[in-house]
Amino acid sequence: MTPNADQSYDKRKRSINHNVDFKQKLSKAFTDLSFERKIYLVLLLTTAVASVANIFFESVEIEAKLKNGKLNRVLGLGWRTLSRKQDIADFEWTFWFSDLRESIIAALVGHVIISYFASRYLKPVRHTLQALYCIYWVRAALGPTFILIVVSYCATFYVVSALSKSRLMCWILTITSILLLHFDSFYMEVLPSTIEVDGTFLSLAYVSLGFVTLRCCSYAFESIDDRSSKKGQQYGFHRLLQYNFYLPYFFFGPVMTYDVYIDETMPTHSKDNLLNIFKEVAKTMAGIAVIDFLLHFVHVSSVALDLEYMQTGPVYVVGFLLFANVMLDWMKAWVLYGVTSNVSNVVDGYKRAPQGPKCLATICTFADTYFDRGIQHWVCRYIYDPVGEHHSNVTKETIASVLTFIFVTLWQGPGIQVIIWATLNCLGLTFEFFLGTITPQEDKSKKRLVAFILGLNYWCILLFNTVGISGMETARISAKAMFFNGSLWNFTVAVVLGYCYAAFITLSPTSKDKTE
Incomplete structure (x- = not known):
């Protein structure tokens, strides 16, 4: 057999072995259950199947009521080929995966490409390039004024933590920032004028500012508590900006605390x-x-x-x-x-x-x-x-x-x-x-x-x-x-x-x- 044929044979053999191992594990997982737990599992699965069937027929009735005008709620366009309407009662799913789906995919794909090349060829400026790429997307989605607001957040927390070195002062600043975000009319006046789109991106702005507040607070607490020799390198203002303008977490979350951010390893793209x-x-x-x-x-x-x-x-x-x-x-x-x-x-x-x-x-x-x-x-x-x-x-x-x-x-x-x-x-x-x-x-x-x-x-x-x-x-x-x-x-x-x-x-x- 040729080398290529050998490699193809080995791949098919590994694939067959993998499928056999999976079936054996699945069979073993069920046989290892005690008789009592099997009864519980069968009862739960039976209930789930019966419930899904019941809800399916109720969903059909809801669509009929909507067509007849008996309900005030609406369904999305859905899959036309299967004549199925989409349930859009869940706001978050519609917000993230319908309104912003293409933007999320494009932004993350671009971040992956930039991070890959920067980690291979431009390691000293990797974080700076990531931050600049994030700033580009923030400006495109939320406008330049929003970037200035984020930078002002970073500057305020940096100055307070550096001068006061007090957790209490940082807590006061954090709570104040959150309360202003929810109650102050400033954002209602400034943000809509800089975001020339519908309310989707305005909601995105409020969510992003909430994450920015938590990240700045985390940086302040870690800066106050850290007494290591590397503190000067890890807690500069530029590091705070790089930490906040990190695209995977800027819009979408979750929050990564600053101690996790600085505890990174250089990725190996094997x-x-x-x-x-x-x-x-x-x-x-x-x-x-x-x-x-x-x-x-x-x-x-x-x-x-x-x-x-x-x-x-x-x-x-x-x-x-x-x-x-x-x-x-x-x-x-x-x-x-x-x-x-x-x-x-x-x-x-x-x-x-x-x-x-x-x-x-x-x-x-x-x-x-x-x-x-x-x-x-x-x-x-x-x-x-x-x-x-x-x-x-x-x-x-x-x-x-x-x-x-x-x-x-x-x-x-x-x-x-x-x-x-x-x-x-x-x-x-x-x-x-x-x-x-x-x-x-x-x-x-x-x-x-x-x-x-x-x-x-x-x-x-x-x-x-x-x-x-x-x-x-x-x-x-x-x-x-x-x-x-x-x-x-x-x-x-x-x-x-x-x-x-x-x-x-x-x-x-x-x-x-x-x-x-």
Whole structure:
């Protein structure tokens, strides 16, 4: 055989072996399940399939009602070849992946190309080139005045941190900047005059300024705390500008704290590295395809806003709608933050870059459900861990949780819906801390007790996050339909489904403490 034929044969052999290994792993994963966990899995999957079918037919009815003018809501154009309308009730997905899709792809592709060539041929000015490329996109999208606003933010935080060397002063400046962003009329007057487009880019400007504030605050805190010999090199004003004008995180997030930014490694663009990039791109495209399919065939967001259906629909479908809407929110974060984090990690060498959220289908505690891992790391590093210290004192832990959610509320905008969402999640997190002494032991009876508690806890997670996603009224009606309408059947079904889900996770031989 020729060398080329040998190589082709080896590739086919590796491909066959890979497929065989995957099938063996899949078969082993199912056979390793205990009989009890198989029952839970079959029951959950059956419920999910029945719920999807029910929601599909309800989606068809919604489209018919829209055509007849019986509903005020609208659906997008969707896929004309399949005669399917798109569910556009979810604002964030429409904002990021419909209105700004082409701009996001073009900006990230350009950043990858520039970073690749700069890391190979222009290493000393790599960060400067990245910053200049980001400034080009910021100017194109938001105008030159917005760039001056960002630079003024950087200059203010730099001067305050350098002169005062006080964390308190930096906190005052941070809170003031956030409050001005939400309440001051200055931005409402200045930004629209510099952004000659629709409200989409105006929303993008507010989101970007929020991220800029957190990055400047992170730089100030790290500058005050750092006493190393490299402080002069790492904390110059030019480094603060490079840190802020880093395109993968400028518009889209998540927030990368400054200690992670300066702890970079020079990327190595090997074949394996490029292969990893293609793998992550393929995963992202698959995620987008799944979400797009759901938005066209199963209108979970619109159905969840149909309060009449949420009152009268089967209890298992109502529960699945709660799960599906929170899962959709998780998938948005996974796609968007996964893309930017992978670019930062694989292309630019930030190995500690914020990762995507933990899968909602594998967790049942409030501590794991914050989808923006960048914000989670930020508040833990600068609020939750310093106040809670070793997280062993109930009083300090409660104060740390309250302060954390107060700040998150201010940053996201202190509307009534956000305040209710933050309050409920803070109570849930505090409740989990009090239950920290209840841990799954080897005794399966104790694990089942924990599964019962975590099953109810998981319904609280879905309901509390529904407040922020679909509104207080949807969450209230859903809770009433499942637990408080006087129907023993509905209550039993909800408790059993929650228990099956939590028990499937908790009874795993490798499961860790779910209340840790």
